Amino acid sequence: MTREELMSALSGLRQAQIGNRRAPHKPLLVLWLLGRFVASGSTAVTYDDVEEPISRLINDFGPAVTNRSRARERAAMPFVHLERELWDVRDRDGNGMGPDVPERGSWLRTRGAQARLFPEVEVLLAEPGTLAAAARLLLEQHFTPALEGPICDAVGLDLADLDDTVVYLPTKKKQRTRRAGFAEEVLHAYAYACAFCGYDGALGRHPAGLEAAHVRWHNHDGPDEVHNGLALCSLHHTLFDLGVLGLQPDMRIQVSQLYVARSPAGQAVDALHGRPVATPRPGRPSVDVQFVQWHGQQVFKHPAASAA
Template sequence: MTYDELMSVLAGLRRAQIGNRRAPHKPLLVLWLLGRFAASGATAVTYDEAEDPVSRLINDFGPIVTSRSRARERAAMPFVHLERGLWDLRGRDGSDIGRDTPERGSLLRARGAHGRLRPEAETLLAAPGTLAAAARLLLEQHFTPALETPICEAVGLDLAAMDEADLIPAGRKRRRRRTGFAEEVLQAYAYACAFCGFDGALGRHPVGLEAAHVRWHSQDGPDEVHNGLALCSLHHTLFDLGVLGLLPGLRIQVSPLYVTRSAAGKAVYALHGEPVATPRPGQPAVDAAFVLWHGRQVFKRPGAVTPDVRLG
């Protein structure tokens, strides 16, 4: 396996389909394994060790489920179905565990399931720059920038400390963000948060304001004003985490799963049902198709995910 082959395998991870929603189960398992490798130099792990932390990652950064038993065992899906060109999965007796094995945590625990990234992949990950490049690829393909820090913290990766920018081999292509997108979105909303109206500035320079994609850039969202909102840093993060969402008619919705005790936290509740600010004349409002995408793929709503799971 070469560097390019490893990156190709990671870029081509087949994703399960949960209803019509994204299911970043495999990328989250691999990111967790990369964090494990960064800490110990190895990825070998039993299902029993992986079940709780990987299931929490999927619950936090993937689509929601309502069944408590399913929430506890969500690591079973990627543990079984991660591509075998990358992943070696065996039982207690050393026998291979096939991808047709039922995705049940109780079965995997009973069989003593344990896996590791293949030795040739681990050898490549030990080379300067490869681990950070692999993590960056998965983050860019499956998530949005506001989630990079919380995901990396959750899996134990410090990309800045790896000096990734200097170590990524030349020639690796990324889907670049269009220059000017952020400024166009901020101008369209008169440099004020479309949710709360925050318009802070340091002298003549706006502070704490960001251009948010409604349909994420990593999920083919265009760098255009009709897919953007000017949001303060707090509401951008809450929007990307699915705490805040949009209703048809461009009103704000707050996830029923959001809880708080402080007065500052309760200010988020007050946003529910409030209209999103309209852009300046001549600028397009958010396209309804992107509102629908965010509602289906990001917003945390109880009962939003059906049990209809089809492996891709």
């Protein structure tokens, strides 16, 4: 396997169809494995090693779980189905396990399931620039920029400390370039103030801590247009991309029932629930309801359904 073939395989990870919701399970597993490789020089793991941290990553950075009883076993899907050109899965006796085994943590634990990225993949990851490039590829394809820092922290990756040599990354899906001018247009439309809390700080003539947020993420076909944007302060942008904050169809703010805070500053987020989002300046379009619906389905953290 060459570096180009590895990048092509990572860019083409097949995503499960879960009711038309995004399923970043495999990218999160691979990112966690990259962090483990940096720390230990190996990606060899048992399912017991993987279940808790990967399930937590999927719960934190993927769509909300719909079945509470499955929340602790979400790692089973990527562990079983990560592409076999990259991932070697075996039982405790060393027998190969195909991708048709049950996606059940109890079944995998009973059989002592273990896996690792193939040695030739690990050799490539040890080459200068490859691991950082692989991590950036997965982050750019599957997550919004506001989540890149939290995800890297969660998986133990500090890309600034890794060799970030630019390499050619062949992809099966051509990446869209962000349109220049989007951020300025969105901030101007909302009068350089956060649409959630009204924060309008500036350093001299320059906005400070204000950002243009995509409602439907850019890397999930969200257009770089004002009707898919909100001016948000840095805090509320991050909470919006994490799914703590969302939008109701009538453009009122909703706060996830999974959010908890003890301090007055943290509880100020709860106080946003039910407040109307600021409207853009005259002549500028409001957020299109189709993008509000996408965010509600794909990002906002709804409470888990009770186990049957």
